[in-house]
Amino acid sequence: MRLHRLRLTAFGPFAAEQDVDFDELSAAGLFLLHGPTGGGKTSVLDAVCYALYGQVPGARPATRLRSDHARAGTPTEVVLELTLAGRRLEITRRPEQPRAKLRGIGVTTEKAVTLLREQRDGEWQARSRSHQEVGEEIRQLVGMSCEQFCQVVLLPQGEFATFLRATATERAALLGRLFDTRRFKAVENRLRDGKHAAAQRLVDGDRQIASLAARMRQAAGDAVVDADTDAYADAGAGAPGEFLAQAAVLRCTAREQHDIARAALHQAELSHAAAQAAATQARELYALQQRHAQSVRRAASLAELHETRAAARTTLSRARRATTIDPALTHRDKLVSHHAESLASEREALAALATTTLPRQWGGPGEGAPDGAGQAAAGGEDSSAGVPRGRSVPGAMADGGDPAQAAVAGGPGRPPLDGVGTAAVPSPAGGSARDAGPGGRPAADTGRSAVAGGAGRDVSGDVGTAAVPSQAGGGRAAGGGAGPGVQPAADAGEGELPLPGAAAGGPGRSRGDGVQAGDGGAGLAGEAGAGSGRGGERVAELLAWAGELREVVGGLAAGGEVEARVAEVGARRERLEREERDDEEAVRDADGWLAEWPALRAGLQARLDGALEAAARAGDLAGELAQARQRRDAGVERDTLTQELAPAEQAARDARDRAGDAREAWQDLRESRITGIAAELAAELADGEPCRVCGSAEHPAPARPARDRVTRADEDAAYARFQRRSADHDAARERVTRLRTALDAATAVAGGIPQAELAAAHEAVRAAHDGAARAAATAPEARAALARAEDERDRRTAQQQDALHRAAARTSRREELDAQYEQLSDELARARDGHPSVAARRAQLAAAVGLLERAAHAVRERTDSELRLAEAESALAEAAARAGFGSAQEAVAAVLPPQRLWEAEAEVAAWDKEEAAAEADLASPQPAAAAALPAADPVAAQAALDAANLRLRRASAAESAAATRRAELDRLGAESTALVRELAPARTAYERVARLSDLASATSAENRYRMELETYVLAARLEEVAAAAGVRLQRMSGGRYTLVHSDARGGGRTKSGLGLMVVDAWTGTERDTATLSGGETFFASLALALGLADVVTDEAGGMRLDTLFIDEGFGSLDEQTLDEVLDVLDGLRERDRAVGIVSHVADLRDRIPAQLHVTKGRDGSAVRMRTR
Missing domain, CATH: 1.10.287 (Helix Hairpins)
Known part of the structure; x- marks a missing residue:
């Protein structure tokens, strides 16, 4: 791995963009990185680590990398160009950071950005923009984690000096981070779990x-x-x-x-x-x-019980014989019930006929008309039609008597209808129902029902009666001297019957022209012929009169058509009158509206023109309003941020002071605790238990704690307080940064104009814009109103012309309808014959026909039921005789x-x-x-x-x-x-x-060195590190010292296998590394760091590390030792390596010509390269 160029912007203490050319610095092999304390020397190394891994050494978070000195519009960015595994790469990273919003006022947080490019054929090609992908590819190419890189490439000498003096447990922790021995620890855990x-x-x-x-x-x-x-x-x-x-x-x-x-x-x-x-x-x-x-x-x-049971057996025998008359008895009971129903139906039909006004039809008085015809004619008959209006029933019906009696009694000069009013039913003994005693019961023994199969039958008596319902108001017991019968009807009173005096076709009866008898009347007349006596004659008379009335109803069909035509013609006449009135009103309305049209159109057009001009003016003012609103809001935010910034800056300074005080307090307590650590360890001693330091079980003179000793709890509390103060300082600085960024953005928009002026300007523009907008909002309505007015003008003109044309065509149709209406009205008056309508007259006649036919059917049905009941009584007497009984009553009494x-x-x-x-x-x-x-x-x-x-x-x-x-x-x-x-x-x-x-x-006696498996592996790695470091230490010390690995067991519970010893060639002794002086400790730790870098590099797959950095420690060396150390470092160039030394030592500036000088100031730090 070789670094070529580093460019960092707004990173750490550097406010502006800084460029570092490592190729130029590395040309001499060694280069010096120096500058004042706090200037940013370590920040240059942090930028290299951040570019590679996206994080920095130590506990500083990646979100706090932005420089507090940077301007609001300058983004924090690190760009590193390097060669890895023969590939020329460029890594660009931007941390998450605040920035001003591109639109509007305020601050937003910009997400972190990562970009990886590779140079191929002289051109840069993008590889990835994913944080995960770039991080994984860099880790694979470097072959080390971020922690390993910081230990190997950025050699922190202070930590390796601590490593030289550390215990075995502390060395195991550091080596475990550098060398991945987790699998061996996993084996230990697996075995322990097993x-x-x-x-x-x-x-x-x-x-x-x-x-x-x-x-x-x-x-x-x-x-x-x-x-x-x-x-x-x-x-x-x-x-x-x-x-x-x-x-x-x-x-x-x-x-x-x-x-x-x-x-x-x-x-x-x-x-x-x-x-x-x-x-x-x-x-x-x-x-x-x-x-x-x-x-x-x-x-x-x-x-x-013998006699009692014999009597019961005799009674059972008689009941068994009596079961043979059961069919005849059941049949007789049914006919009794049917006769009572037919008698009630006859009375109901005749009563309905008597209470109805029926029309009577004949030629005139003295021409064979029935009784009362003369009075009917004198009472107001219509001579033009030859049909009477009708007349009510006189006699008993007018006095509130029984309508059935009035119907069957007949009128003056007319004999009553035989068999219609009374029912004489013969009994099985030959007696008659008229022989009944008082109250309608027979003189014989009564009160016991003996109807076989009936619900109310009782076997305790010999003779019974059948209850027959009466139409006159309640049930009456009907019976005879020898068996059940039917109670006769009351004697009919005298009165008139509103029926014709002769049968159909008799003398003196006149018919309307063209009226014929219906088929239904002829059929009923034929059935009536099956009756007997006067009942059959009355049925024939009723059916004949019904046939005549049906012929009249048939002749009124044409009258209904005339009535419909009259209604139709009248409706057409009324419609013509309404149309004439509507057209006259429409012409007047159209004339008035069209007279006002020119003035109305001019007003609507002026309204539309004004709205269009306001719309154009509102569009121009909208842009001005947005700018005025933005300036007003920016002015408010500018003044608010200005007020908040000064207290925030003061709070940041106070937080910084408190964090510094807390750090000093913590360090003071730590130094005090280290000074009295012997007493703290002595407090943990127990008799018979080994010492954690020397391993001895005897404690002859343990150290005693001082009166004001510092405990670990005190140190931890001070450290926690320092952490809180440091976090408060970071938060205060971050708030100041956000406030400055937001203030710069607001000032750029609002300028230096006072807030009141900005608000007044905004209000003036807003008022003008609102007025124009309200006026412009009426444009659609004005346009629509003008369009509606023009449509209304066209509609009114067309309406006026149509009304005039319809008035001209309406005159001829009116004269024609008047003539038709007069002719049809005459025909309708003749057809109604004084009734409200033809349908009312037809309905009256049809109702009369129905009543007459119903009365005829009821009379015939009652006559037939009397004959069937007499036959049933005779059959019952014969069945009783066949069963061995003396009479029907005896047989009925034996029935159970x-x-x-x-x-x-x-x-x-x-x-x-x-x-x-x-x-x-x-x-x-x-x-x-x-x-x-x-x-x-x-x-x-x-x-x-x-x-x-x-x-x-x-x-x-x-x-x-x-x-x-x-x-x-x-x-x-x-x-x-x-x-x-x-x-x-x-x-x-x-x-x-x-x-x-x-x-x-390491708990088994077989493990003589008491080495755990992970410690055993780390001991092997430490042995390699000691061998590599010993070679360099021998050169740095002029051949006096050599580092060697020791696996000797320590005392007590101390782990073995991770010991380091120094061999002194001058004395030939082997001693602990803790006995080295300060300068000897520095170059021994340097040798150890270089040896560790070689071993870790080999462990990572042999990746060449062509650039190394060594941080501090050279000030403890004398001139001769410094020369020897520099010679060793200069010898690293044999592998074409570049070594950067971070130091304050002034002598190194004369010895190392290639330098990177870091300067600091109130506006941030800067770097300057020098090669000579």
């Missing part, structure tokens, strides 16, 4: 053996009463064979106890079997004796409900089964034979069995416990044998790894 793991496995195994011994002792119980319990608890750890022998004894004892318990269990089982057989025999005999006694008692009880019949049959079957079982029990031979024997005693037999059970359980428990103990001991014995065998290899492995671990950690 030893601990193997030991833990053995401990776990011994613990398992002890646990097995305890479990075996617990499982054995009484088997180890006479044994040594401690032997079981401690067995296995040292004597696994003895433990296994004791386990075998326990297993043998358990087997013997199990055999004895098994024999006792067998004897108890035999005794239990005999007692169980005796108890079973006693229980069986006692059960047979009790069974025979119970059979005798049950037979006596059944004899007492299905559930009751099933229960009676089940009860009789149970009686039969009970009587048969009693007879069988009395006839059984075993109970009879048992009754002849003496009485059994099952209680005594059971007591003997219980005693045998107790003995059996005890024997079984003892055998089970012995078997469990035997099995458990066998299982634990097998586990113990397996565990002992499993631990045998683990013991062997532990012995092997423990021996290796003790040897590597």
